[in-house]
Amino acid sequence: MFAQQLINALSLGSVYALFALGFTLIFGVLGVINLAHGAVFMVGAYAALQAVVLAELPIWAALVIAFIISGLVGLAIDILVLSPLRKRDAPHLIPMIATIGVAIMLNSAAQGLFGADTLRFPPGVVPDGSIEAGGLHITAVEIGIIALTIVIMVVLLLGLRRTSIGKALRAVAESPRAAALLGIDVEGLFRKTSFVAAALGGVAGVLISLYANAVYPLMGQPMLHKGIAVIILGGMGDIRGALIGGLFLGFAEVFAVAYIGSTMRDAVAFGLLFLILLVRPTGLFGKANERKA
Amino acid sequence: MLELTSISKSFGGLKVLDDVNLTVPQGSIFGLIGPNGAGKTTVFNLITGLIPPTSGTITFDGADLAGLPPHRITRLGIARTFQNIRIFKEMSLLENVLVGRHRHIDYGVISMLFSLPDYRAQEAAARTRAYELLDWVGLGGKAHEIADTLSYGEQRRLEIARALATEPHLLLLDEPVAGMNPAEKTELMKAVRAINERGYTVFLIEHDMRFVMGLCEQVAVLNFGRIITCDKPEAVRNNPDVIEAYLGRDDDANTRERA
Amino acid sequence: MDAFLLWFDEFWAVYSNLVLTLGINALLALSIWLTLACGVLALANAAFMGIGAYAGALATLNYDSPFALSIGVAMVAPSLVALAIGLPVLRLGGVYLAMATLGFGEVVRVVILNTESITGGALGLNGIPQYTQWWHVLLALVIVIFVLARLHRSKTGRAFEAIKVDETAASLMGVDLRANKLLAFVLGAAIAGLAGALNAHLTFFIGPQEYGFDRGVEILTMAILGGVTSIIGPIIGAVFLTLLPELLRGLADFRLIVNGFILVAVVLFLPNGLWDPARFRRWFGSGR
Numbered sequence: 001m002f003a004q005q006l007i008n009a010l011s012l013g014s015v016y017a018l019f020a021l022g023f024t025l026i027f028g029v030l031g032v033i034n035l036a037h038g039a040v041f042m043v044g045a046y047a048a049l050q051a052v053v054l055a056e057l058p059i060w061a062a063l064v065i066a067f068i069i070s071g072l073v074g075l076a077i078d079i080l081v082l083s084p085l086r087k088r089d090a091p092h093l094i095p096m097i098a099t100i101g102v103a104i105m106l107n108s109a110a111q112g113l114f115g116a117d118t119l120r121f122p123p124g125v126v127p128d129g130s131i132e133a134g135g136l137h138i139t140a141v142e143i144g145i146i147a148l149t150i151v152i153m154v155v156l157l158l159g160l161r162r163t164s165i166g167k168a169l170r171a172v173a174e175s176p177r178a179a180a181l182l183g184i185d186v187e188g189l190f191r192k193t194s195f196v197a198a199a200l201g202g203v204a205g206v207l208i209s210l211y212a213n214a215v216y217p218l219m220g221q222p223m224l225h226k227g228i229a230v231i232i233l234g235g236m237g238d239i240r241g242a243l244i245g246g247l248f249l250g251f252a253e254v255f256a257v258a259y260i261g262s263t264m265r266d267a268v269a270f271g272l273l274f275l276i277l278l279v280r281p282t283g284l285f286g287k288a289n290e291r292k293a
Numbered sequence: 294m295l296e297l298t299s300i301s302k303s304f305g306g307l308k309v310l311d312d313v314n315l316t317v318p319q320g321s322i323f324g325l326i327g328p329n330g331a332g333k334t335t336v337f338n339l340i341t342g343l344i345p346p347t348s349g350t351i352t353f354d355g356a357d358l359a360g361l362p363p364h365r366i367t368r369l370g371i372a373r374t375f376q377n378i379r380i381f382k383e384m385s386l387l388e389n390v391l392v393g394r395h396r397h398i399d400y401g402v403i404s405m406l407f408s409l410p411d412y413r414a415q416e417a418a419a420r421t422r423a424y425e426l427l428d429w430v431g432l433g434g435k436a437h438e439i440a441d442t443l444s445y446g447e448q449r450r451l452e453i454a455r456a457l458a459t460e461p462h463l464l465l466l467d468e469p470v471a472g473m474n475p476a477e478k479t480e481l482m483k484a485v486r487a488i489n490e491r492g493y494t495v496f497l498i499e500h501d502m503r504f505v506m507g508l509c510e511q512v513a514v515l516n517f518g519r520i521i522t523c524d525k526p527e528a529v530r531n532n533p534d535v536i537e538a539y540l541g542r543d544d545d546a547n548t549r550e551r552a
Numbered sequence: 553m554d555a556f557l558l559w560f561d562e563f564w565a566v567y568s569n570l571v572l573t574l575g576i577n578a579l580l581a582l583s584i585w586l587t588l589a590c591g592v593l594a595l596a597n598a599a600f601m602g603i604g605a606y607a608g609a610l611a612t613l614n615y616d617s618p619f620a621l622s623i624g625v626a627m628v629a630p631s632l633v634a635l636a637i638g639l640p641v642l643r644l645g646g647v648y649l650a651m652a653t654l655g656f657g658e659v660v661r662v663v664i665l666n667t668e669s670i671t672g673g674a675l676g677l678n679g680i681p682q683y684t685q686w687w688h689v690l691l692a693l694v695i696v697i698f699v700l701a702r703l704h705r706s707k708t709g710r711a712f713e714a715i716k717v718d719e720t721a722a723s724l725m726g727v728d729l730r731a732n733k734l735l736a737f738v739l740g741a742a743i744a745g746l747a748g749a750l751n752a753h754l755t756f757f758i759g760p761q762e763y764g765f766d767r768g769v770e771i772l773t774m775a776i777l778g779g780v781t782s783i784i785g786p787i788i789g790a791v792f793l794t795l796l797p798e799l800l801r802g803l804a805d806f807r808l809i810v811n812g813f814i815l816v817a818v819v820l821f822l823p824n825g826l827w828d829p830a831r832f833r834r835w836f837g838s839g840r
Contacts, residue, residue, distance in 0.1 A: 098820065105812035108809045271662075274652055292733055364725075364726050368724065379718050392711065395727050405703070
C-alpha cells in the first residue's frame with residue numbers, strides 16, 4: 001500500500017514538476033507570472049488529441065506536435081503581448097494581467113472550437129500496458145510520465161550548465177540589463193525561453209490528459225493553481241526548485257488523500273503554500289535574494 | 294546629538310563598515326566624504342533604520358535607535374534625502390511635502406469623513422507649512438506642478454523640503470549636489486546654509502570636495518569602511534592619508550556626476 | 553410619464569439583476585483598489601467576499617437576523633480574518649504577497665467545502681431570502697465611494713499613495729507602513745464582505761466555486777482595467793467588464809474570446825487603464 005502510494009505520488013509529482021518547469025522558466029528569465037501557462041497546457045492536450053483523432057498519428061508523434069504547437073503559442077504570446085510591454089517597461093503587474101486576457105482567449109477559443117465537453121482519447125491510443133510486481137501496479141503511462149520528466153529535467157539542467165545558451169540564460173536571469181551590456185541577445189533569449197517553456201507546458205498537458213484520459217477547455221486552470229504553489233514551494237525561477245516543489249506537492253497530495261481524506265487534497269497545496277510563505281517569505285527552497293518580478 | 298559608536302556592517306561576509314565612530318554636534322553642518330564604495334550611504338541607511346548594523350550602537354539625543362523601524366526614527370527627528378532622488382514623482386510638489394507632514398496632522402475618522410473644522414484647520418495648517426517649506430527651497434511658485442516635471446536640481450531641493458516637513462532636528466543629505474551644474478550647486482549651498490541657520494543640524498555625504506569644504510564645520514573621511522580622520526576642513530584637506538585616498542579619484546568623481 | 557414608467561418596469565424586469573450586479577462588482581473593484589492604492593497586490597478579495605457572503609447568509613438563514621445585521625456580520629467577519637492574516641502576510645513583498653493571498657483564498661474555498669454541516673459544502677447554501685433591493689446597493693455604493701473619496705483626500709490617502717510609489721521614502725516620512733497597509737487590507741476586506749452579502753441576498757444561492765481563483769482574477773482585472781490612479785477607475789472598470797459580455801452576447805460562443813482580446817488590448821494600449829487623468833490632461837491640456 002505504502003509503496004503503491006509512493007509510485008502514485010511520483011507520477012503525479014512529475015506532472016506537476018513538468019508543468020511548473022515552464023512556468024518557472026518564464027518567471028526566472030522574463031520576470032513574468034504567466035497566468036496563460038495553464039491555457040498553453042490545455043492547447044498541448046488538444047493538439048495531441050487532434051493529431052491522434054484526425055491524423056491518426058501515434059502517441060509519440062502527437063507529443064511532438066503538441067510540443068511544437070504549444071511552443072508556437074508561447075512564442076506568439078511573447079511577440080504580440082509580452083515584448084511590447086517589456087519595451088514600455090511596464091510595472092510587473094501589467095504583463096500578468098495581460099496573460100489573464102490571453103488565457104481567457106485561449107480557453108474560450110478551445111470551448112468554441114471543440115465544445116465544453118470532456119473529450120477522451122480513442123481506445124488503443126493510450127498505452128494500456130502495466131507492470132504488476134510484488135502487489136504494485138504501475139501503468140505504462142505512469143512509467144512514461146516519470147521517464148519523460150527525468151529526461152527533460154536532465155537535458156534542461158545539463159543544457160543550462162554546459163551550453164553557451166544556458167550561460168547566457170543564467171546571465172539574463174540575474175540581470176537582463178547587464179546581460180544586454182555583455183552583448184547577449186536578450187530579446188532572442190526571451191523568445192527561445194517563451195517557446196521552450198510553453199512547449200514543456202504543452203507536453204505536460206498531453207501527459208496529464210493521458211493519465212486522466214480527459215481533455216477539456218478549462219483543464220489548465222486547476223493545474224495553474226498547482227503550478228503557482230509549486231514554484232513558490234520550490235523558490236521562484238529555480239529549475240531544480242520546480243522539480244523538488246512538484247514532487248513535494250505530489251507526495252503531499254497523495255499522502256493527504258490516503259491518510260486524511262480525499263476532500264483535503266486541494267487544501268494541501270495551498271495550505272502548505274500559505275504556511276510556508278509565512279515562515280519563509282521566499283519559498284521553501286528559495287534563495288534569500290528576492291527578485292521582484 | 295547623533296552618535297555612532299563602533300559601528301560595523303557586513304554584507305554576506307564583506308565588511309562595508311569597520312568600527313566607525315562619529316559624533317555629529319548639535320547645530321553644526323557635518324560632512325562625511327570618501328571615495329566611491331567607501332560605505333557612505335550605508336552609514337545613512339543604518340542611521341535611518343533601513344538596515345541593522347552588524348555591531349555597534351547609534352544614539353540620537355541620547356535615545357538608542359537599535360531595532361526601531363524607519364518611521365519611528367523619523368518621528369524622533371531624523372530626516373534624509375537620497376543620492377538617487379526618491380521623490381513621489383506622480384504627486385504634486387505640495388502633495389510631496391504634505392506626505393512629510395504626515396505625523397504632524399492629527400484628526401479623527403469622523404472629522405476626516407465630514408470635513409469638520411478640526412480636519413479643515415489641520416489640513417490648512419499643513420498646507421501653510423508646506424508652502425513655507427517650498428519657499429525656503431525656492432520652489433514656492435511651483436507648488437501645484439507634478440514633481441516629475443521638475444529639473445534635476447529642483448527635484449533635489451523638493452526632496453529637502455519634503456524632509457524638512459517631518460520637522461527633523463537632524464537633516465541627512467545624501468550627495469545633495471550630485472548631477473548639478475555649478476550654478477545649481479551654489480544655489481543649493483546657500484539653501485543648506487540658510488537651513489542650518491534656522492537651527493537644523495545638517496549631516497551631509499558628499500563627493501564634491503569644494504562643496505563640502507565650503508560648507509561644513511567638521512569633515513570626516515571614510516575610506517574602505519574606516520574613518521581615517523575627522524577634523525576641520527583645512528586640516529582634512531592637508532591630511533596625507535586623505536590625499537592618498539582621493540589620489541586619481543577626481544575623474545571618477547566627474548564621471549559619476551555626469552551619469 | 554406613464555409611458556416611461558411602463559418602459560422602466562419592462563427594463564427593470566429584464567435588467568434589474570444586471571444593474572445590481574454592476575453595483576456589486578463596482579464595490580468589489582473598489583475593495584481591491586484600496587489595497588492597490590497603497591501598493592499592496594493582495595488577491596484575497598474573492599475570499600473575503602465569500603466569507604462575507606457566507607457569514608451574512610448564515611446569519612439570515614440560521615438566526616433570522618434582520619438584513620442590516622446580516623450585512624454588519626458580513627463586513628465584520630472578513631475584517632477580523634483580514635486582521636488576523638494581515639500581520640504575517642503583509643510582511644511579504646510583491647509577487648509573494650500575491651501568491652500567499654491567492655493561497656489563502658484556496659484555503660477558504662476548501663474550508664467551505666469541508667464544513668458541510670454549516671456551509672452545505674459543495675452544494676452551497678440554498679434559499680437565501682432575496683432581501684437586496686436596488687437602493688441597498690446604491691446606498692452601499694454611495695457610502696463606500698464617499699468614505700474612500702474622503703480617505704483618498706486625507707493624510708491617510710496621501711500616505712497610501714506615497715507607499716505605493718516608494719515604500720522606503722514613505723517610511724522615512726514617518727509613515728507607518730504596516731499600520732497603513734493593514735488598514736487598507738482590513739477595510740478592503742470589509743467592503744468585499746459587504747459586496748458578498750449583497751450578492752448572496754440577491755442570488756438566492758451561493759456556492760464555494762463562486763469565490764475562487766477566477767473571481768479573484770476578475771476583481772483584480774476590473775480595477776486594473778479601469779485604472780487605479782483614481783477612485784473613478786475601478787468603477788469604470790467594473791461597469792465595462794460587467795457589461796462587455798452582455799454587449800457581446802451576439803457573438804455567442806466566441807464572446808469570451810473578444811472579452812479576453814479587449815483585456816489584452818487595454819493593457820497594451822492604455823497603460824494606466826481606461827480612466828487615466830494624466831492622459832486626459834495630455835489630451836485636453838493642463839487643467840490641474
